[in-house]
Amino acid sequence: MVEINRDELSQAYSQLKSTQSQILQQEKLASIGQLAAGVAHEINNPVGFISSNLGTLAKYVDRLKGFVEYQTTLLETLGDPEKLTALKEERQHQKIDRILEDLADLITESLDGTERVRKIVLNLKSFSRVDQADQKMADINECIESTVNIVWNELKYKAKVIKEYGELPHTLCYPQQLNQVFMNFLVNAAQAIEKQGEITIRSWLKDGFIHVSVRDTGSGIAAQNLHKLFEPFFTTKEVGKGTGLGLSIAYDIVKKHNGEILVESEVGKGSIFTVKIPVLEKNDA
Ligand SMILES: Nc1ncnc2c1ncn2[C@@H]1O[C@H](COP(=O)(O)OP(=O)(O)O)[C@@H](O)[C@H]1O
Ligand SMILES: [Mg+2]
Known part of the structure; x- marks a missing residue:
């Protein structure tokens, strides 16, 4: 007892x-x-x-x-x-x-x-x-673009960055927080690439949801780790490089947007992280 x-x-x-x-x-x-x-x-x-x-x-x-x-x-x-x-x-x-x-x-x-x-x-x-706390109408493609610029130094030596932005409606969201989600995806993608690779950023609208995916040609994720990714402090990186917090923070932010994160990965080939959030009009809030 x-x-x-x-x-x-x-x-x-x-x-x-x-x-x-x-x-x-x-x-x-x-x-x-x-x-x-x-x-x-x-x-x-x-x-x-x-x-x-x-x-x-x-x-x-x-x-x-x-x-x-x-x-x-x-x-x-x-x-x-x-x-x-x-x-x-x-x-x-x-x-x-x-x-x-x-x-x-x-x-x-x-x-x-x-x-x-x-x-x-x-x-x-x-x-x-x-x-920080303000919810506002934002253009998600603009959010992605400014985040890419912010982390450009981390990306440029590692990967060719391919951007395929689709047309998106503005949506009510917490733009700076979504920036943090994109930043975590992008930095993870770059860190997963050992020498040289590709990072593809796509955005599209489907069934009333804005989708943003970050695909890398990096290490991929071992099957036994897939379910642990979003746990706070889960990291496979050495001390100083990873805190294991990026994805858990991303998870919280996306949950706050009533959205979800999808992960596809193949060891040795790479990974795709996709965020899906509903489009919100100003008066939906
Ligand atoms: N794009 C990716 N490719 C391979 N592994 C990834 C990728 N993104 C996340 N991971 C795995 O998920 C773990 C947790 O990621 P994260 O929460 O961002 O923490 P950190 O990057 O500090 O380790 C990483 O340590 C790594 O093992
Ligand atoms: Mg990270």
Whole structure:
């Protein structure tokens, strides 16, 4: 009698412990999200005026260039030959022609750079909106896209990423949380690929459900592990690489959306993780 109680107690205790750390992890993700959104907001402003100033600078440089050309032609016809030679030498010495040529390239490159920063900031913002808890109408394809951009560094060396987005209606959901689901799938897919492979992201609408699948050509999952995937702390990865929380968090998020996650896998061939969530109109909530 006492034995059974103690068993139940220890089971309840370990369940409590795992729930607690799951909550901790979610809290941590939420605060990282808030931090990222704050930083993104702060970066946005300076990037805005840098890029606007660079645009103006490009126009000014163009004018200066035109003026220098004009002055040169004028001096050729009017100038005192001696002074003209001196001027030409000085121009050569200061490498003015090269500088004028280079200036435009420098500005174009800098504008490219600020554009890239702007995009990263945009992705960070949509990925980690401060309004974490907010349910809103969202375009799931946009969610996928911003998540892909966020984890691009983890993917790019491992896999060719193929995107097959279908047309989707906007749906009422928790977009940042779904981003987390996609992120977990994508990172898992990349980690399952040992050297080089393919990751295919598909989205489609069927029977009132939005489907998103992430397919990889990685290791696949052993049959005896399939039913454990969504347990908190189940991981086959070495310490530091896996926490075993990704899929359990994904499971909770998808459940909250009244959806489900389907897994197909073949050892040595790869896996497909599919999320299925119902399309919701604003007034369905
Ligand atoms: N795409 C995949 N290919 C192979 N195994 C996978 C894949 N996704 C998940 N798994 C298996 O499921 C386990 C749990 O995944 P997850 O909850 O994300 O935790 P973690 O990635 O931290 O290990 C992984 O350790 C791995 O064994
Ligand atoms: Mg994972």
